[in-house]
Structures are given as structure tokens and as C-alpha cells.
């Protein structure tokens with residue numbers, strides 16, 4: 493079963509196409525990053541998935557159930573959208589206890605979620621004294637009250653300082669380790685890429701990429717830097733690598749095999765076959781951030797090129 497599917501999911505506000513015919517299939521388990529610049533339609537997509545607003549056209553399912561049905565799936569989903577409203581003068585524990593009561597959930601869940609988000613010890617302090625990071629963790633705790641299979645968090649790292657971001661990221665990873673599917677949106681890929689298994693990249697409502705992070709990384713350009721043990725072997729190494737069809741450039745101590753990220757083992761074998769031992773064999777990949785920039789581009793020309801590349805990759 494997929495955690496989420498969408499089929500030509502579209503939402504317009506007047507002339508603005510906030511989400512434009514997005515079709516994705518997101519597997520269960522792991523952390524799913526929903527990434528795109530501000531205004532690209534992430535919140536609109538999340539709101540449709542949570543049944544908060546209706547699609548203009550298209551369909552979507554959550555945990556196998558249509559979002560436009562009776563909403564039964566919502567009992568299995570936890571969500572953090574916008575800033576959750578907590579009573580500032582009440583403690584974290586009291587806020588969670590009243591939420592659990594209103595939602596008819598057992599009081600024992602309060603201790604469980606405080607433990608998961610690491611607020612035990614601070615849970616009797618009034619929420620107004622909490623840092624932004626602690627408030628975000630409390631928001632996630634509230635979303636976890638129903639012990640959901642699927643957790644949807646809209647920009648939980650927004651506004652946090654670097655250590656707060658690291659904490660939230662670790663928490664997302666831990667939640668996924670427990671077997672939940674965690675969907676997290678961010679306008680900054682760098683804030684969440686380290687913890688994501690699957691990425692959905694959108695820009696101006698249009699889907700640019702949906703798939704495993706590993707597949708996106710595999711599309712990245714990169715090179716392999718190679719240094720032979722004996723400098724005297726360098727000309728033979730260059731000849732061998734060129735003979736094997738590689739593009740080779742000199743570096744200070746060895747050679748760079750251009751566009752060969754992922755071919756390090758081949759290069760090692762090719763060198764060994766002619767009796768050359770390598771002391772260095774280093775793959776340098778384009779960062780995920782760079783791949784993402786390639787996809788999103790900064791002007792329409794770049795976006796068009798990225799789309800063409802994506803279409804090519806999808807064939």
C-alpha cells in the first residue's frame with residue numbers, strides 16, 4: 493500500500509494554480525520530504541491531503557483511502573500545520589492532556605508522546621517559556637497523540653536555529669525508525685535532505701521530481717579523482733583510462749575522471765589490470781542541493797531544461 497497517492501491533483505485560487513496536476517505515489521515508511529520554494533504549493537497540497545480544502549480537480553488517497561471520502565483515514569494520521577494553538581499559561585503536559593481528552597484519546601498517550609519528543613523534565617513548565625524549537629517539538633507531540641501511522645508536518649524546521657533543526661531532524665528519523673511514514677515539508681532542501689528517504693520536489697505548483705533520494709543523487713554529475721601510487725605510472729594511467737573511454741583531466745597529483753561518479757570500481761579495475769596501484773580513488777558528487785537547483789532552476793529557461801532532463805530520465 494502507498495502512504496499517499498495523487499492523480500492529477502489540482503487546486504486553483506482564482507487565477508493562481510497553486511497545485512498543478514500533481515501525480516505522485518509515495519511508499520509507506522521512511523521520511524518523505526516535500527520541498528519547493530515559498531509559494532510553490534506545499535501547504536496547499538498538504539491541506540488537500542488532510543481534507544482541509546477540496547481539490548479543484550484530480551484525486552488523492554492517504555493510507556489507501558480517498559481524501560474526499562468520509563475522512564476515516566484521518567484517525568490514522570497526525571498533522572502539524574501552521575502554528576498549533578497551545579494555551580500559553582498552561583504546561584506542555586496540561587495542553588496535551590486537554591487535547592487528548594477532546595479527541596477521546598487515552599491519557600497514557602501524553603506520557604508516551606512527551607517521551608518520544610524529548611520534553612520529559614520540561615513538561616510542567618508553562619508553554620510561554622518554551623523556545624521555538626521546544627514549541628515545535630510540542631506540536632509534533634500533539635500530532636503524535638493518536639499514535640498515527642502517517643505523520644504530516646508542514647515546515648517544522650522553519651525559523652529554528654541550526655541546533656534546533658538538527659534536533660527536529662533527529663526526531664523525524666527516529667519516528668520513521670518506529671515504522672511511521674513521516675511527511676515533512678520545507679522550502680530549504682538543506683534543512684531536511686540528510687533525513688529524507690524520498691523526495692517530492694515542486695515549483696510553482698508543478699511536480700519536478702518524486703522518487704527516492706538515492707535516485708536523485710544518482711543523477712548528479714560528479715567525477716572521480718585518482719592518484720597512482722607511483723608518479724611514474726601517471727602517463728600509462730592516463731592512456732589506460734582514455735583507452736577505456738573516460739574523459740580525463742590532469743590534477744596536481746593525478747587525474748580527474750570527468751562525469752564518472754559511480755564508476756570508481758571500474759576505474760580501479762582498469763588501473764589494476766595494467767599493474768597500476770592507486771593510492772587515491774575519490775568520488776566527488778554534486779551535492780543534492782546542486783541537483784535540486786538544477787531541477788528548480790532560477791529562470792524559466794533553466795526550469796524548462798530541468799523538465800526536459802526529467803522527462804528524459806523518466807523514459
Ligand SMILES: Nc1ncnc2c1ncn2[C@@H]1O[C@H](COP(=O)(O)OP(=O)(O)OP(=O)(O)O)[C@@H](O)[C@H]1O
Pocket residue numbers: 505508509510528529530531532533534535536537679
Ligand atoms: N487561501 C488562499 N487564497 C488565495 N491564494 C492562496 C491561498 N492559499 C495559497 N494561495 C496561493 O497558492 C500558492 C501556493 O501557496 P502555498 O502556501 O501552498 O505554498 P507553499 O509552498 O506552502 O509556500 P509557503 O512555504 O510560503 O507557505 C501561492 O501563490 C499562494 O499565494
